[in-house]
Amino acid sequence: MINKDYILRLAEQIGYELSIVLRLRKRNLHEDELLAIDNLLLKYTGMTSRFINSLSDETLLQSLSPLGKLNVESSLWIASLLKEEGEAYSALNNSRESYYRYTKSLFILLEILHQEHVAFDSDLYEDAANLIAKLADYELPAHLEQKLFRYYEQKGMYAQAENILFDYLEHHPAPGMIEAGRAFYGRLQEKSSTDLELGNFSQEEIHEGIEQLKAFEV
Template identity: 75%
Template sequence: MINKDYILRLAEQIGYELSIVIGLRKRNQNEDTLIAIDNLLLKFTGMTSRFINSLSDEMLLQALSPIGKLNAEACLWIASLLKEEGETYDNLGNSNDSYYRYVKSLYLLLELLHQEHVAFDSPLYGDAKVLIDKLSAYELPSYVQKKLFRYYEQLGMYAQAENILFDYLEHYPEPQMLESGHAFYQRLQAKNRADLENGDFSLQEVQEGLAQLQRFVD
């Protein structure tokens, strides 16, 4: 688990560097912004934007986990800078490139929040929400939807997790996700009423959800 003070210090350092990037972008110096982002990526991660964006999201995550343990610092730098790169491509009217940067950024951030059990008062959750909102008009890749399902449960947002679960199963009725759905409801059965209500859920909805899962059983 990342030390809370360490996250705050790292966030402050990233925020300082990003303030320069954001300033360039707000002055519509978009090409200079992209160059500045690339320089920061190389400085703090040893990878260029071109290389990072040439990798699939899964391959990038593997590259950041060389011995099976996520390099949280590099992951956070990349997620933060890809978000800014996406914003810059939005400025340029290039929604295709901005979409892929946002998706990759969100994918890494959700994995970081899961693996490192980041404290719930961390501003990183706000960053994740910003990215989720930016991508709300798009259909997300299936592997990102899986991470969102896990993320919403982690936050205690059970109704949102259920929505992701059934939307996923409607499009990809995979046995693995079906098993994850059963495990999700079993965990919810162990919750007290107050916990469920805080997650906009109820024990009755748990039972109804389990029954609905039967639609996807061969």
């Protein structure tokens, strides 16, 4: 689990650097804002925005995981700065570019939350919720839906996890996700009724979900 004090110190540093970006945004100097973000990315990650955004999400994740261990500091800088880059493109009415920044930012942030077992009271969960809200009206890439499925279960939001599961299977009936669904319901069967209720779920819905899942196994 990431040390909470470490996250707070890093968040303060990121917030300080972003204050310059936000001042440019308030003055509608969005091109200058994008340049400032690019400079910060290069300073703190050694990578430019153009390079980062040229990589697939999975390739970017691999580059941030030397020897299989996620570089949390670089990952947080990238997630934070890509989100702000998305805001700049949104202000420029370039929804295509903002969409790609938001999805890549969310992908990295969800991976941090999963790999590092971040405490649920961390502001990082609020950051993830804000990005999810920004993308609510868009179709998400399949690999990001997989991350969201895992995220919602991790948060104890079982109904939302199930919605993601079946939405994914409607469009991508892949054996791997079917197996993930079976494992999901298996874990839920071990939960108490109270835990299920907190996740807006029930034993009856588990059985219904298992039966619904069988339709995709044919």
